[in-house]
Amino acid sequence: MYKHLQERYAPRPPVNIATLVKMKSEGEKITCITAYDASFATLVDDAGVDVVLVGDSLGMVIQGHDTTVPVTLSDIIYHCRAVVRGLYRPFLLADMPFMTYASKEQALDNAVRLMQEGGAKMVKLEGGAGQVDIVEFLASHDIAVCAHLGLKPQSVHKVGGFRVQGREEAAAEQMMRDAKALQGAGADIVLLECIPAKLGAEITMALEVPVIGIGAGAQTDGQILVLYDILDVTSGRKPKFSKNFMTGNASPLEAVKAYAQAVKSGTYPGPEHCF
Ligand code: KIV
Secondary structure (H helix, E strand, O other): OOHHHHHHHOOOOOOOHHHHHHHHHHOOOEEEEEOOOHHHHHHHHHOOOOEEEEOOOHHHHOOOOOOOOOOOHHHHHHHHHHHHHHOOOOEEEEEOOOOOOOOHHHHHHHHHHHHHOOOOOEEEEEOOHHHHHHHHHHHHOOOOEEEEEEOOHHHHHHHOOOOOOOOOHHHHHHHHHHHHHHHHHOOOEEEEEOOOHHHHHHHHHHOOOOEEEEOOOOOOOEEEEOHHHHOOOOOOOOOOOOOOOOOOOOOHHHHHHHHHHHHHHOOOOOHHHOO
16 A cells, blocks of 8 residues: 555654653544545545544444444454555554453453554453453553443443443443543553543543543543544434534545544534533
């Protein structure tokens, strides 16, 4: 994918975890998006996005499943290998699929595969207090980890649907405790999905590590959305927090640029995207 040419002319060096921590401390919003192939990876890189996630959302938007549960480690590795060829500047984050981190040893083996075979720089796993030991084990092996809290799509069958989390006081307090425990265990980033904006702001204030939100309000350190949602490719009802950036933009590249600029300037998410 002409990566050597991109490197030669790249005006800004590749993003790493230190870049993201600096952005948090300087109040610069972090822009993140999903990608699943090399062409879109190049496009989102050109659009100026900071972090790219090969998310298990690919189970729904690429494979056509109803949930992310059927996605396998091999699926994520396959898509990571494609995405990494298209990226120069963004930091590459990969999802650990359902049941690929049920024990510390399994989590380590699979995180290593995502990094060595897929080219991921950080792995993301869903979970609260129950995942603290696993995050600690990965961190003790110098693996960068993003802990995903709030709505955890891999738990959809246990929870009974995709719905806003942390609305009740006790649940909000538990999420705050979990976020702090995961940071204490060595999580480098916390991702919050589908929670009240007030709770998103409180957790972001309480943590030193960068906090990325999706439907978690405007005060998180950064935002992430599913690429196909912002390009209006996904059919059916879109989540409230999502926005179609193709409106008013002539091409996918312009739409992703508009998303990145809206996150940086704080115009996305608006009140209509928040809980
Ligand atoms: O799988 C995914 O794309 C995700 C984002 C929605 C955060 O986890």
